[in-house]
Amino acid sequence: MLTRRGFVVGGAGVVVAASLPWRARAAEAGAAPPAEDVKALVAVGLDAAKAGGASWADVRFERLRTQSLRSEDDHIVHSAESESWGVGIRAIVAGVWGFAATWHTDRDAVAACARNAVAIAKANARIAGRKVTLAPTAKAVGKWTSPFEIDPFTVPLGERVDALLAGARAALAMKTTKLKVQGGLTWISQEKTIGNSEGAYFEQRFLRGQPMLSVTAIDVKSGQFESGSTDSIIPPQQIGFEALHGSRFADAAVHATERAQKRLDATPIEPDKYDLVIAPSNLWLTVHESIGHPTELDRIMGLEANLAGTSFAKLTDLGKLKYGSPLVNVVADRTQKHALGTVGWDDDGQPGDKWDLIRKGTFVGVQTTREQAAWVHEKHGHAGDYAESWSAVPFQRMPNVSLQPGTRKRTPEEIIADTKRGIYVEGRGSWSIDHQRYNFQFGGQQFTLIENGKLTKPLRYVAYQSNSVEFWRSLDALADARDYFVGGSLGDGKGEPMQANPVSHGCVTSRFRGIRVINVRKS
Amino acid sequence: MERPLDEGTARAAVKAAFEAVNADDVRVNIEASETGFLRYAVNEVTTSGQVTDATTTVTCAVGPKHATVAIHGVRPTDVAAAARRALELARVAPDDPEYVPSPGAATMKPVTAAWSDMPVGPDDRAALVADAIAVAKKEGLLGYGFVRDFRVTEVAATRRGFFGIHHGTGCDSTTTARTSSGDGSGWGCAGAVAFKDVDLAGAARIACDKAQRSRKPQPLDPGVYPVVLEPAAVGGLLSMSMLEARTADEGRSPFSKPGGGSRVGEKLFGSLTLKSDPWSLVVPSAPFDNEGMPRPPVTWVEAGLLRKLRNSRYWAKKMKRAADARYDTSLPTGPKSESLEALIAGLERGLVVTRLWYIRTVEPQTATVTGLTRDGVFLVENGKIVHPVNNFRFNQSIIGMFADAEAYSAPVRVTDEGGDPLAAPAVRCKAFRMSSRSDAV
Numbered sequence: 005m006l007t008r009r010g011f012v013v014g015g016a017g018v019v020v021a022a023s024l025p026w027r028a029r030a031a032e033a034g035a036a037p038p039a040e041d042v043k044a045l046v047a048v049g050l051d052a053a054k055a056g057g058a059s060w061a062d063v064r065f066e067r068l069r070t071q072s073l074r075s076e077d078d079h080i081v082h083s084a085e086s087e088s089w090g091v092g093i094r095a096i097v098a099g100v101w102g103f104a105a106t107w108h109t110d111r112d113a114v115a116a117c118a119r120n121a122v123a124i125a126k127a128n129a130r131i132a133g134r135k136v137t138l139a140p141t142a143k144a145v146g147k148w149t150s151p152f153e154i155d156p157f158t159v160p161l162g163e164r165v166d167a168l169l170a171g172a173r174a175a176l177a178m179k180t181t182k183l184k185v186q187g188g189l190t191w192i193s194q195e196k197t198i199g200n201s202e203g204a205y206f207e208q209r210f211l212r213g214q215p216m217l218s219v220t221a222i223d224v225k226s227g228q229f230e231s232g233s234t235d236s237i238i239p240p241q242q243i244g245f246e247a248l249h250g251s252r253f254a255d256a257a258v259h260a261t262e263r264a265q266k267r268l269d270a271t272p273i274e275p276d277k278y279d280l281v282i283a284p285s286n287l288w289l290t291v292h293e294s295i296g297h298p299t300e301l302d303r304i305m306g307l308e309a310n311l312a313g314t315s316f317a318k319l320t321d322l323g324k325l326k327y328g329s330p331l332v333n334v335v336a337d338r339t340q341k342h343a344l345g346t347v348g349w350d351d352d353g354q355p356g357d358k359w360d361l362i363r364k365g366t367f368v369g370v371q372t373t374r375e376q377a378a379w380v381h382e383k384h385g386h387a388g389d390y391a392e393s394w395s396a397v398p399f400q401r402m403p404n405v406s407l408q409p410g411t412r413k414r415t416p417e418e419i420i421a422d423t424k425r426g427i428y429v430e431g432r433g434s435w436s437i438d439h440q441r442y443n444f445q446f447g448g449q450q451f452t453l454i455e456n457g458k459l460t461k462p463l464r465y466v467a468y469q470s471n472s473v474e475f476w477r478s479l480d481a482l483a484d485a486r487d488y489f490v491g492g493s494l495g496d497g498k499g500e501p502m503q504a505n506p507v508s509h510g511c512v513t514s515r516f517r518g519i520r521v522i523n524v525r526k527s
Numbered sequence: 528m529e530r531p532l533d534e535g536t537a538r539a540a541v542k543a544a545f546e547a548v549n550a551d552d553v554r555v556n557i558e559a560s561e562t563g564f565l566r567y568a569v570n571e572v573t574t575s576g577q578v579t580d581a582t583t584t585v586t587c588a589v590g591p592k593h594a595t596v597a598i599h600g601v602r603p604t605d606v607a608a609a610a611r612r613a614l615e616l617a618r619v620a621p622d623d624p625e626y627v628p629s630p631g632a633a634t635m636k637p638v639t640a641a642w643s644d645m646p647v648g649p650d651d652r653a654a655l656v657a658d659a660i661a662v663a664k665k666e667g668l669l670g671y672g673f674v675r676d677f678r679v680t681e682v683a684a685t686r687r688g689f690f691g692i693h694h695g696t697g698c699d700s701t702t703t704a705r706t707s708s709g710d711g712s713g714w715g716c717a718g719a720v721a722f723k724d725v726d727l728a729g730a731a732r733i734a735c736d737k738a739q740r741s742r743k744p745q746p747l748d749p750g751v752y753p754v755v756l757e758p759a760a761v762g763g764l765l766s767m768s769m770l771e772a773r774t775a776d777e778g779r780s781p782f783s784k785p786g787g788g789s790r791v792g793e794k795l796f797g798s799l800t801l802k803s804d805p806w807s808l809v810v811p812s813a814p815f816d817n818e819g820m821p822r823p824p825v826t827w828v829e830a831g832l833l834r835k836l837r838n839s840r841y842w843a844k845k846m847k848r849a850a851d852a853r854y855d856t857s858l859p860t861g862p863k864s865e866s867l868e869a870l871i872a873g874l875e876r877g878l879v880v881t882r883l884w885y886i887r888t889v890e891p892q893t894a895t896v897t898g899l900t901r902d903g904v905f906l907v908e909n910g911k912i913v914h915p916v917n918n919f920r921f922n923q924s925i926i927g928m929f930a931d932a933e934a935y936s937a938p939v940r941v942t943d944e945g946g947d948p949l950a951a952p953a954v955r956c957k958a959f960r961m962s963s964r965s966d967a968v
Binding site: 076079080081082083084085086087088089090100101102103104105106107108120121123124126127128130131132133134160161162165182184220222223224225226227228229231305306307308309310311313316395397399433434435436437438439440441442443445447465467469471500501502520522524525527 | 562564565566567568569570571572573574575576577578579580581582584593594595596597598599600612616617619620621622623624625648649650652653656657660669671672673675701702703705712777778779783784785786787884885886887888889890891892893895897898899901918920922944945946960962963964965966967968
């Protein structure tokens with residue numbers, strides 16, 4: 005995940021999962037929806053694009069809403085709602101893409117936007133190369149909504165405030181050390197209505213959200229501090245306000261606080277090679293970085309070289325490269341319930357699907373779109389095209405990429421009991437990987453030494469470093485499906501201009517043999 | 528050239544919000560922009576587009592209760608509706624003990640150097656990129672890159688009397704050149720307020736030169752090396768710093784002092800001087816922040832001494848200090864400016880690093896970050912580059928790096944990972960910790 009934004013002075017520095025701009029009820033807040041029927045406006049845009057010479061075009065209206073709360077310790081410091089309407093139009097002219105977008109949604113503006121997209125495509129003819137072609141797909145017609153029980157945009161502000169502060173107060177009640185508790189409650193509703201020149205017309209609503217608390221335990225005397233967060237326990241999902249029912253959030257807040265406090269007194273790690281037993285609350289991000297991104301076809305083809313980078317994996321490796329041990333099976337999936345990468349259709353009108361990336365340790369598949377299908381001789385490609393908003397260009401984004409559970413009955417406790425000397429790693433810490441996805445370094449939120457099959461003492465300043473393929477080849481134990489956990493992020497950054505993609509990854513507790521572990525203060 | 532938003536339209540939107548609600552405090556922020564971009568890879572265009580956008584954000588307060596509503600657009604009727612919704616939410620919001628009333632009227636000199644009248648269209652972008660691709664093709668290399676130009680109007684207004692409007696333009700570009708065999712990679716960037724001043728072809732020549740010179744890197748073990756970090760590498764590290772007074776005073780920052788308080792007044796940064804100045808010609812910015820606070824030039828670090836940390840309006844009130852605006856640019860300098868060549872000539876044995884990648888905090892108490900080198904790392908012996916070496920992962924304290932810095936170039940405009948401009952100098956530093964090798968090229 006690339007998203008990172010920090011200024012030298014004045015950045016907010018608060019844990020809010022996303023910051024797309026919207027609000028709750030359009031009729032009251034004033035971001036007026038298009039005055040005309042959206043379907044009619046889509047036709048206006050398509051007609052204008054075709055009249056300008058486009059061989060293919062699509063018109064995408066999006067309504068984007070967010071609601072967000074931010075807390076400092078036991079009080080709310082920010083309450084916001086936001087909404088926007090806008091239209092993004094793509095046109096292919098003589099095999100070259102053009103794109104234009106505007107928040108003006110009247111008939112004339114939509115037509116002008118389409119003409120602008122066409123003009124941009126024409127201007128780019130002088131630097132064009134391979135002609136764009138889109139693989140065939142069934143005409144997308146219909147509606148799809150991500151699953152939820154309670155629409156958070158119908159929940160009164162007071163109820164949302166109470167839910168967030170319940171977690172904050174549970175954390176603050178743990179008074180062993182001085183604490184700083186910062187919280188965020190964010191929901192995003194993205195409604196896409198897309199029509200294209202092939203006759204597709206489909207409407208979707210994606211409802212994503214997450215409550216989150218970050219807790220910092222502070223030892224004022226020594227100047228030491230350590231942090232923990234709830235995001236490894238309650239990840240973002242496509243879900244409604246029911247995510248906050250019960251005591252799950254408060255329990256997660258207590259757990260995050262305990263982790264932070266425990267680390268303050270933990271033993272500094274002795275750098276060495278260790279066997280790592282990695283909980284899914286940490287491993288999901290390693291899956292994302294070391295399998296998810298290297299198997300994106302645009303990276304493999306070099307298209308992201310200027311920023312996000314390319315991949316160690318090559319197309320000629322398909323069917324040959326031993327990406328991991330025979331226990332490693334990884335699927336790409338756009339159909340997994342509640343996972344963030346799940347869609348009815350992608351922005352090209354391709355229906356959500358599921359396919360193998362790694363089978364019994366062998367690299368067998370890549371992530372593609374309709375445009376990319378021909379590059380790898382696929383008939384249809386996969387549902388991979390996504391834009392973060394109406395003002396963004398759809399391009400290949402990651403589906404839910406998940407490590408499959410072991411088929412042998414095995415619990416995390418049994419794996420730990422079977423480990424002589426190692427470290428049990430839990431929770432998301434810092435993460436970093438090189439631009440071809442070889443060398444990575446991951447932190448975590450809790451590290452516990454394993455000695456003779458038992459968890460003995462907490463450790464600090466720990467990070468593990470490895471090479472993607474070496475790491476996955478060293479996997480020798482997997483928990484079974486009972487341990488399956490889906491982590492995720494609302495903001496996987498990629499592209500120029502950079503866009504955020506919501507993505508989830510499932511996995512189980514896994515053991516990796518002989519991994520380099522460093523003390524981040526020393527090595 | 529026409530501004531994205533003229534002052535009359537901006538004032539009409541602000542007035543609509545103020546007149547729509549009877550709140551104790553109302554603040555309106557507008558950001559209207561026109562952005563064009565073009566992305567290319569493997570010597571051909573991939574995506575490009577133009578976006579017209581405008582966001583209006585209204586914050587209403589009733590006593591210590593407040594709420595914010597944002598919409599896209601500037602139509603007075605829509606803005607008034609947003610204000611009414613913000614007031615409705617504020618009335619049911621809990622009291623915020625950190626609420627501080629908005630600032631009042633202030634006089635600021637406009638940052639006129641931030642604006643260029645030069646129009647930019649699809650053909651201009653295509654021509655700029657065509658020249659850069661031609662450079663790569665001539666060298667037998669593959670060119671990749673991104674160009675983004677923007678015109679933006681920023682407005683902040685408060686019912687208490689503040690009104691600020693700022694117009695800015697800019698074009699920032701990055702380019703990568705790679706060998707077709709994948710054994711060499713180089714990078715360059717070019718940016719300016721005016722599109723005509725963006726020398727993307729020049730950046731492409733630098734990228735191509737580095738791609739050629741970085742071929743067949745020789746293996747070098749990790750370890751602690753003297754380095755010259757080029758401006759883009761320094762820029763990546765600077766953006767990780769958070770000079771916030773509150774986090775320091777609360778004990779959760781590298782600038783927290785054991786036993787309580789902050790490390791303001793300590794000499795932490797060697798010879799670095801760090802200022803923020805919206806009128807700087809390197810990267811000009813709005814002379815006010817979105818809360819309606821003027822941004823006078825300020826010095827955070829002077830000759831290594833941490834002079835001050837930024838106090839938010841709430842924290843300033845609580846600690847009985849003067850409040851500071853939020854600044855989104857900074858200007859780092861050394862005691863004198865040397866050329867990049869002079870910095871390299873001063874290395875007895877060390878590394879020259881083009882840029883850094885995927886920088887993340889790993890240990891906040893010491894401001895230690897990890898990340899990787901990319902697009903050209905070269906071994907220097909006796910002041911001369913001798914050959915390329917492999918890339919590295921580093922784990923390095925930013926404070927320690929500046930404490931060990933011994934020479935600087937003048938700051939220049941570089942482009943960060945998100946495509947935004949920032950000012951950064953090249954720095955020669957006595958010790959930089961490379962933790963492991965990276966096989967990436």
